[in-house]
Amino acid sequence: MGPAKRHHHSIFCILPPHLLEAIMKNGSDDQRRAAAQTLRSAAAMRIARAAAHERLRALAPAASTGAPHKKRVIFNAAHTEKIPGARARAEGQGPTGDAAVDEAYEGLGATFDLYWDVWKRDSVDGAGMELDATVHYGKDYDNAYWNGERMIFGDGDGRLFNRFTIAVDVIGHELTHGVTGHTANLDYNGQSGALNESVSDVFGSLVKQYAASPRQSAAQADWLIGEGLLLPGVKGVALRSMKAPGTAYDDPVLGRDPQPAHMKDYVTTTDDDGGVHINSGIPNNAFARLAISFGGYSWEKAGQIWYRTLTDARLAAASQFADFARLTVVNAFQLYGAEGKQAATDAWSQVGIQVT
Amino acid sequence: MRIQFETLGGFAYFPGLQRPIHIDTERLTGLQAAELESMVRAAHFFDQSDSIRPSGAADYRCYRITVEDGGRSHTVQVVESAADQSLLALLAYLRTLGPEGPS
Numbered sequence: 001m002g003p004a005k006r007h008h009h010s011i012f013c014i015l016p017p018h019l020l021e022a023i024m025k026n027g028s029d030d031q032r033r034a035a036a037q038t039l040r041s042a043a044a045m046r047i048a049r050a051a052a053h054e055r056l057r058a059l060a061p062a063a064s065t066g067a068p069h070k071k072r073v074i075f076n077a078a079h080t081e082k083i084p085g086a087r088a089r090a091e092g093q094g095p096t097g098d099a100a101v102d103e104a105y106e107g108l109g110a111t112f113d114l115y116w117d118v119w120k121r122d123s124v125d126g127a128g129m130e131l132d133a134t135v136h137y138g139k140d141y142d143n144a145y146w147n148g149e150r151m152i153f154g155d156g157d158g159r160l161f162n163r164f165t166i167a168v169d170v171i172g173h174e175l176t177h178g179v180t181g182h183t184a185n186l187d188y189n190g191q192s193g194a195l196n197e198s199v200s201d202v203f204g205s206l207v208k209q210y211a212a213s214p215r216q217s218a219a220q221a222d223w224l225i226g227e228g229l230l231l232p233g234v235k236g237v238a239l240r241s242m243k244a245p246g247t248a249y250d251d252p253v254l255g256r257d258p259q260p261a262h263m264k265d266y267v268t269t270t271d272d273d274g275g276v277h278i279n280s281g282i283p284n285n286a287f288a289r290l291a292i293s294f295g296g297y298s299w300e301k302a303g304q305i306w307y308r309t310l311t312d313a314r315l316a317a318a319s320q321f322a323d324f325a326r327l328t329v330v331n332a333f334q335l336y337g338a339e340g341k342q343a344a345t346d347a348w349s350q351v352g353i354q355v356t
Numbered sequence: 357m358r359i360q361f362e363t364l365g366g367f368a369y370f371p372g373l374q375r376p377i378h379i380d381t382e383r384l385t386g387l388q389a390a391e392l393e394s395m396v397r398a399a400h401f402f403d404q405s406d407s408i409r410p411s412g413a414a415d416y417r418c419y420r421i422t423v424e425d426g427g428r429s430h431t432v433q434v435v436e437s438a439a440d441q442s443l444l445a446l447l448a449y450l451r452t453l454g455p456e457g458p459s
Contacts, residue, residue: 143366145416148413272364
């Protein structure tokens with residue numbers, strides 16, 4: 001390795017990962033090789049992530065005292081994989097008649113409203129960040145994801161999956177990845193990754209319950225994630241069930257919903273970033289149980305405990321299920337006394353996690 | 357040249373959709389084989405980093421591609437948004453091949 005290459009490498013070490021990734025995409029061959037080398041260095045990535053995250057956390061207010069900044073912009077990728085695509089609808093503009101554009105716009109609004117109305121959180125970053133989404137991404141694209149900055153929605157293949165904007169909880173799920181990125185920043189792997197996924201399902205489901213007309217109580221909610229996404233002919237009702245993990249679908253093509261509801265069925269795998277979409281069933285079920293045991297609306301008590309935990313500085317990025325559970329019990333006690341503490345302890349115990 | 361291609365990750369985990377696609381260029385038409393081999397070359401596949409992951413992203417799809425050619429074998433696992441254009445072109449071509457390979 002020549003001196004020039006070492007020089008590159010030392011510069012890249014202090015660059016945040018998103019810049020490295022931009023270089024991976026747009027840099028010259030030499031730059032890309034050096035950036036790739038740096039990205040492979042897990043230690044450097046962790047340091048950069050932690051430093052960036054600490055800055056974000058220090059900057060972001062927990063709750064706003066001013067007016068909300070609801071700024072939505074929906075882009076249309078027109079069935080390409082080019083991001084962001086053409087502007088299709090911006091804040092304040094009327095419906096376009098394009099279902100994916102309008103559903104994304106409404107879903108972003110519903111998610112913003114839940115976080116603002118209930119926790120006075122001003123957007124994803126707590127500081128009025130613009131909410132961007134790209135729809136009609138790719139051809140027959142069966143996915144929705146958060147790329148670190150925006151939501152991206154495919155239209156589905158028309159055979160197994162419908163368009164991904166059809167379920168408001170999926171939109172709430174994706175935006176919550178942004179909230180988590182600005183708060184606990186849970187590592188997207190293994191148990192901390194399953195917690196990251198579960199937090200997105202929890203707040204995604206709360207968006208659905210809050211946006212329903214009339215609003216749904218915990219007892220009335222279906223606790224399904226992605227209802228309406230599976231097309232007729234597919235044997236299933238949704239992608240996940242928080243109330244009954246493992247029962248959302250059982251289909252010859254998709255296979256059987258692999259989510260466990262209890263620690264005794266925890267799945268150890270290297271697929272799916274260590275089973276982040278599989279083992280999230282366990283904390284999902286703890287939340288649904290707690291919300292149902294409290295009664296009333298889920299955001300009134302159980303949601304308060306979860307939000308307080310997600311934004312609690314004691315929640316480390318590498319938290320495991322037991323760490324998260326312990327902190328929810330601490331916060332349940334602070335918010336609702338001995339009764340709240342007991343309810344949270346019981347909910348976790350029912351999924352096989354004992355908080356002592 | 358033999359290629360194994362898997363799609364991993366995404367918003368949900370579907371056990372039934374995790375089957376890899378196997379392609380053997382000897383079983384393709386001459387034109388298809390030439391097209392695929394030129395895409396692998398254009399992507400500098402054997403020089404690609406073996407794992408590229410984004411930070412702060414979630415629910416992304418990931419592709420795992422293994423190419424065996426002339427005694428060499430290399431596996432690349434790449435997140436869709438982090439792939440370069442030539443690798444994206446190869447991915448797009450591979451995605452058009454059904455579970456049983458091209459007809």
